[in-house]
Amino acid sequence: MNESRRQFTRHALQSLTALALIDGLAAHRLFGDDVRPAVDDWLKQLDAISRDVKDERIKDTEFQLALEGLYRKVDLPGLLKTLDFERMARGVNYKDRGETSLPVDFKQVAGLPTKLVWGRQIFALKKGRSVVPHGHDKMATGFLVLSGRPHGRHFDRVEDGDDHYLIRPTIDRNFAPGEFSTVSDHKDNVHWFTNDLDEPAFLFNVHVIGINPENSNPAGRVYVDPMGEKVSGGLIKARKLTHTEANEMYG
Numbered sequence: 001m002n003e004s005r006r007q008f009t010r011h012a013l014q015s016l017t018a019l020a021l022i023d024g025l026a027a028h029r030l031f032g033d034d035v036r037p038a039v040d041d042w043l044k045q046l047d048a049i050s051r052d053v054k055d056e057r058i059k060d061t062e063f064q065l066a067l068e069g070l071y072r073k074v075d076l077p078g079l080l081k082t083l084d085f086e087r088m089a090r091g092v093n094y095k096d097r098g099e100t101s102l103p104v105d106f107k108q109v110a111g112l113p114t115k116l117v118w119g120r121q122i123f124a125l126k127k128g129r130s131v132v133p134h135g136h137d138k139m140a141t142g143f144l145v146l147s148g149r150p151h152g153r154h155f156d157r158v159e160d161g162d163d164h165y166l167i168r169p170t171i172d173r174n175f176a177p178g179e180f181s182t183v184s185d186h187k188d189n190v191h192w193f194t195n196d197l198d199e200p201a202f203l204f205n206v207h208v209i210g211i212n213p214e215n216s217n218p219a220g221r222v223y224v225d226p227m228g229e230k231v232s233g234g235l236i237k238a239r240k241l242t243h244t245e246a247n248e249m250y251g
Ligand SMILES: [Fe+2]
Pocket: 134, 135, 136, 141, 183, 191
């Protein structure tokens, strides 16, 4: 082996050693033995209820209850460790409007399928920003507050009109870390989270899309203006918005 080739090999090996060390440190920091089994088990239960609703073994409202049950018993410090939350929170590049969505990867969790039926992300809100008011079709989802004290509002979507929805307020309060709320086609369908505080807010989100075959609308989000005219029965006539409009008005 000539000199330059030997050098190249040595450098390559040094790099590999450095990478292995970084990997090892990350694994040690993130997934200490004290945390891993409890959070892994919780994630496996999350996966199980998501597959249940996706495969129509349970109704979306039953999924909501199950998701709330899991959120209620979450080991929040353990989940934060698994998400490497501190490092992630320091590195957020906040968008000017609306929520900043951060990817969440659970590939390292033993026993989870490689292809998950449930989406997951973290929404980061700096002061004055919001998860703009929106409803959902063929979808069940839920937020768990990881950090901060966002103001959360939910509404039942009572009726779909041509250019508006009739909605009824159901939840309107501040959420502390560990508190949560859920959404389905049938209950608390519209939600809206704002952060009015200096401290940023972080919300963990799980969602299952493409459920409820009886709903003929396209699966996904619809945007609404919940500050519409108050009509009889405690309802609000909430104009349909585009994503751009919702972002301009409420983002
Ligand atoms: Fe949503």
